Amino acid sequence: MSERRRTGGAPERLIRCTDCGGVYPAQTDGDGGLRPIGVGAQCSCGNDEFVPYQDG
Structure with missing residues (x-):
């Protein structure tokens, strides 16, 4: 398996x-890197670079 x-x-x-x-x-x-949950290692657009979200 x-x-x-x-x-x-x-x-x-x-x-x-x-x-x-x-x-x-x-x-x-x-x-210490950021890993999205539920979508693998990439955004739905195919990018694999992320930054902390800042509201506002």
């Missing part, structure tokens, strides 16, 4: 895609 990649978990913060501005719940990975 193949191993499934885990993409879920409890959100710690919100992040925003640096390309399209999409906002996702996220966790901090082991290296």
Whole structure:
């Protein structure tokens, strides 16, 4: 049986895609990077760079 990649978990913060501005719940990975929850490692636009979401 193949191993499934885990993409879920409890959100710690919100992040925003640096390309399209999409906002996702996220966790901090082991290296301090931001990992979106529920969408794999990329935004729906295909970008894989995120920044912390700032409301306003």
